[in-house]
Amino acid sequence: MLHHTFEFQNKKINYQDEGKGDKVLVLLHGYMNSLEVWKYFVLEYMNSFRVIAVDLIGHGESETISEVSTMELQADMIKALLNELNITKCVMCGHSMGGMITLAFAEKYPDMVNGFCLMDSQAFADSENGRKNRLRAVEIINEDRLKFVVDFIPNLFAKNNQPKYASEIEELKTIAVNTPKEGIIAAQKGMIARKDRCDVLSKATCPVLFITGKDDIRIDLDTLLAQACLPQHSEVMILPCGHMAFIEEELKVKRRLRDFTNMCFELL
Numbered sequence: 001m002l003h004h005t006f007e008f009q010n011k012k013i014n015y016q017d018e019g020k021g022d023k024v025l026v027l028l029h030g031y032m033n034s035l036e037v038w039k040y041f042v043l044e045y046m047n048s049f050r051v052i053a054v055d056l057i058g059h060g061e062s063e064t065i066s067e068v069s070t071m072e073l074q075a076d077m078i079k080a081l082l083n084e085l086n087i088t089k090c091v092m093c094g095h096s097m098g099g100m101i102t103l104a105f106a107e108k109y110p111d112m113v114n115g116f117c118l119m120d121s122q123a124f125a126d127s128e129n130g131r132k133n134r135l136r137a138v139e140i141i142n143e144d145r146l147k148f149v150v151d152f153i154p155n156l157f158a159k160n161n162q163p164k165y166a167s168e169i170e171e172l173k174t175i176a177v178n179t180p181k182e183g184i185i186a187a188q189k190g191m192i193a194r195k196d197r198c199d200v201l202s203k204a205t206c207p208v209l210f211i212t213g214k215d216d217i218r219i220d221l222d223t224l225l226a227q228a229c230l231p232q233h234s235e236v237m238i239l240p241c242g243h244m245a246f247i248e249e250e251l252k253v254k255r256r257l258r259d260f261t262n263m264c265f266e267l268l
Contacts, residue, residue, distance in 0.1 A: 001042060003061065006084050008077045014061035015081060016053045019046035023265045024090040025257075026078065027053045028098030030120070031187055032149070032176035034060030037095075041246070044254050049261060052090070054081060056101070058183020060175075069186040071104035071194045079109055091261045093117035093209075095246060096218075097187060103197040106204065115264030117209040117257060120216055120243045122224050125196040134192045138185050145184070149176040158215035158242035168247050201230035207267070208234050209260045211253060213241035235260065 005012050016035055025045060027038045035053040045051045057074055058064035065073065078101070082090065091114050094102030099121020106113050126134065140148045153172050154162050162169065176184075201208060208231040212224050221238070228234045237256050241248035 001039070005061075006081060008080050009065050011057075011063040011065050012061070013057070013063070013077060013081065014055040016042060017050070017085060018042050018053075019048070019050045021048075021050050022089075023049045023261060024087050025049045025051050025261050026082070026090045026092045027051065028078070028092065028094040028101055029053075029056060029059070030096030030098050031191070032059070032152070032179050032184060033095070033172065034175050034179070036060070036175060037172070037246070040250065041254060041257075045258060045261075048258065050087075052081070052085070052087070054078065056098070056187070058186050059179055062183075064180060064183045064186055067182075067186055067189065068193060069183070069190040071100050071190060072108065074101040074190070075104040075108050078105055079112070082112065088112060089114050091115045091117070091264045093119060093257060094121060095119040096121050096243065097191060100191065100194055100197075103200050104194075106206075107197060107200045110203075110205075113206055114267070115207040115209070115260065116204075117211060117260060119211045119253070120213065120219060120245055122219055123197045123201055123227050124223065125194055126192060131192050134188050138188050141181060141184055141188070145181055146177065149173055152176070155217065156243040157248060158213065158240075160215075161242060161248050165244075165247060168244075198227060198230060201227055201234075204231040204233075206233070207231075207260070207264055209237070209256070210234065211237045211239070211245050211256065213239050213243060213245050213248065215241060216243045216245075218243050
């Protein structure tokens with residue numbers, strides 16, 4: 001699959017554009033990942049949809065723009081890319097940090113979103129303790145980025161799934177190690193700065209799909225279910241996995257996201 005680039009604020013952004021048609025699915029990866037994590041999804045969907053996968057700012061082959069990669073900046077980058085590709089309507093799926101960016105995009109450009117999926121993600125801003133933990137993470141990354149990666153990646157998976165997905169964990173570690181330090185830190189600072197976007201869910205007129213794992217130590221299930229009650233049209237998929245639902249339960253997630261995307265365009 002070919003990679004393409006375009007310029008946003010004089011920096012290079014890397015993306016894939018596969019498939020054809022009016023149904024467009026935009027895939028946004030999580031923290032210290034890259035568009036490569038979506039490769040099996042792109043292969044699955046490209047015969048049915050036009051699929052756009054993006055290296056977020058400071059990740060993969062996309063350059064870092066500023067010291068803080070805010071969710072709003074990332075959303076503006078996605079908007080610029082869609083303009084570049086003459087896309088006016090899409091379904092957007094964001095994993096983890098990608099979900100935070102999806103919410104920022106839905107807030108700024110609601111007319112462009114036929115539906116969106118928050119995968120292992122939620123709308124609250126960080127708590128004070130959460131912000132302190134992220135600031136501590138920035139310190140650790142500055143001191144020993146490799147140790148941070150080695151400790152961080154396996155814990156994204158349910159404990160009982162870690163042996164089963166050992167090769168996937170190693171692949172994610174490689175992606176994370178190759179992510180520039182300035183991109184990792186800018187993204188952490190962007191997540192620290194993000195605001196509560198529960199109002200985006202409350203005001204959403206398009207369908208919203210929540211996909212989450214029962215064993216996700218980063219997302220509180222009760223909190224997520226409360227947020228899932230906010231949109232007019234909300235759907236929830238709860239799976240026996242951790243924070244990496246699209247890997248730990250790949251087939252189930254593929255099918256559900258495909259059906260959701262079709263529905264969002266059929267409702268037009």
